[in-house]
Amino acid sequence: MTISGEKSAREIEAEAAAWAAKLDAMPDRDHPGLNEWVARNPKHAGALLRAQAALALFAPPAAREARPAEGTPDESGAAGDKPVGDSPAGGQKSSTRRRLTLMGGGVAALVASLVAMLLLHAPGERYETQTGEVRSVALSDGSSVLIDAGSRIDIAFDARHRDVRMQAGKVLFRAMHDVQRPFRVIVAQVVITDIGTAFQVTDDDPQGDVEVLVTEGAVRVDSPAGRVSLTAGQRARFPKRTMDGPRPEAVRLAPMDIERMLAWQEGRLELDGETLDSAVAEINRHNRLRLRVGSPALGRESLYGSFHMDDVAGFARAAATSLGAEARTERDDIVIDRRKNHENR
Numbered sequence: 001m002t003i004s005g006e007k008s009a010r011e012i013e014a015e016a017a018a019w020a021a022k023l024d025a026m027p028d029r030d031h032p033g034l035n036e037w038v039a040r041n042p043k044h045a046g047a048l049l050r051a052q053a054a055l056a057l058f059a060p061p062a063a064r065e066a067r068p069a070e071g072t073p074d075e076s077g078a079a080g081d082k083p084v085g086d087s088p089a090g091g092q093k094s095s096t097r098r099r100l101t102l103m104g105g106g107v108a109a110l111v112a113s114l115v116a117m118l119l120l121h122a123p124g125e126r127y128e129t130q131t132g133e134v135r136s137v138a139l140s141d142g143s144s145v146l147i148d149a150g151s152r153i154d155i156a157f158d159a160r161h162r163d164v165r166m167q168a169g170k171v172l173f174r175a176m177h178d179v180q181r182p183f184r185v186i187v188a189q190v191v192i193t194d195i196g197t198a199f200q201v202t203d204d205d206p207q208g209d210v211e212v213l214v215t216e217g218a219v220r221v222d223s224p225a226g227r228v229s230l231t232a233g234q235r236a237r238f239p240k241r242t243m244d245g246p247r248p249e250a251v252r253l254a255p256m257d258i259e260r261m262l263a264w265q266e267g268r269l270e271l272d273g274e275t276l277d278s279a280v281a282e283i284n285r286h287n288r289l290r291l292r293v294g295s296p297a298l299g300r301e302s303l304y305g306s307f308h309m310d311d312v313a314g315f316a317r318a319a320a321t322s323l324g325a326e327a328r329t330e331r332d333d334i335v336i337d338r339r340k341n342h343e344n345r
Helices: 009-025 034-038 042-057 061-066 091-101 106-119 255-261 276-286 313-321 340-341
Strands: 126-128 135-139 143-147 152-157 163-176 185-186 189-195 199-203 209-217 218-223 226-231 234-239 268-274 288-295 300-309 324-332 333-338
Touching: 009 034, 009 042, 034 042, 042 091, 042 135, 135 209, 163 226, 163 324, 185 199, 189 199, 209 218, 218 234, 234 300, 268 276, 276 288, 276 313, 288 313, 300 313, 300 333, 313 324
Parallel strands: 163 185, 288 333
Antiparallel strands: 126 152, 135 143, 143 163, 152 163, 163 199, 185 189, 189 218, 199 209, 209 234, 218 226, 268 300, 324 333
């Protein structure tokens, strides 16, 4: 419950994310108002560090290695940076400014992550994203999560375990490995245990399967169908509840296919034979304007191509053209349906 007159944690995080994005985009520029914002509330500094840590952790590895650490001393010892806004308090403001502008390099990401471990995330948190919302969170152990729209997770950390219970949606995890405190993602009866890795878990299949994609390191997955180990570049699907069937098998993916499956982070939908139904579900997760498919048979048709998540009408037109169908508006929805069905009404 938010106390009247105070900002909610969600509002503070949103403001921190905006400042982190500005610092990341223009690390060598002055940012008027930043010091004042940090001083206004004791929670602001921690929220900013969390946002910066998550931003650094989810940056592509090549970008993290190539980007210079703006504001850090060069080989000659010169700082080469400027104060962030006015600094009437002299040394104290300068120290604050340096702590907040050391973004972009590996050292900065590490410092931000370590401070986040001490100051930020409290165990027992719930994170739920709404339609069109993608959220990054740095956890208290140094791990990070990138939560897709329409997803929900519950964090339960204690002295022996680090558990994340996933209720729905899609989440990309970057786990800090600790053999003494296993990092586990639990979806119904499927338990994914980290072995030092980054992995994506998707729980939106109408058949009740959980998809696990490993992008770095390895995981162990225990499910009603048995135990399977996955390494970087492998994907598998697991039943969430007890059922008879074959043991899940790991499938090795090409780097291009992995990039396609992670394209949602950049607001893109990359299709290579996925069904219209699955594509519509993904588009609907990110938009308030809803898409519907006119018939089950049409929903099973395969689609190919690259689309912007926020262009609902453009996707509907392209999909309809590709499948020999039509896209029409009905009330507040866009319906993709066979032409003959519409003509025979």
